[in-house]
Amino acid sequence: MMTFRRKRRELPVNAEINLTNLIDVAFVLLIIFMITAPILQGGIELELPEADARPLRNREAVTVSIARDGTYYVERAKVSSLEELETMLRTYTHGDDKRPVTISGDGRTEYRHVAAVLGLVNRLGLDPQIVVDPRRER
Secondary structure (H helix, E strand, C coil), X not given: CHHHHHHHHHCXXXXXXXXXXXXXXXXXXXXXXXXXXXXXXXXXXXXXXEECCCCCCCCCCEEEEECCCCCEEECCEEECCHHHHHHHHHHHHCCCCCCEEEEEECCCCCHHXXXXXXXXXXXXXXXXXXXXXXXXXX
């Protein structure tokens, strides 16, 4: 038993940090963030129509998306009717009529769905912004 203690005391002390493990963890976290960052953006996947427009830069806006089949979404939450959309917009804006609402409609969506959302946003006194794909140079 005494020899075991003596051997332990004779071991050299290594106070170096093992950088290999830290670098591995950093790379794994970087990969995770690179994969999840696009997923965390608001809205749903749409084919936006092209138009000559400047990009929107307001990050505090509430995103209303209209899918090709006319389904409404607020951020990523599916909405079943215009009445529910109105309730959700009131909740998301907290009564702040200065908060903009970005409306993203798929390019193949019937215009009546976009017009219904525009009318609702206008009736609520909110600031509507239409989202389009900037026209590409040909």
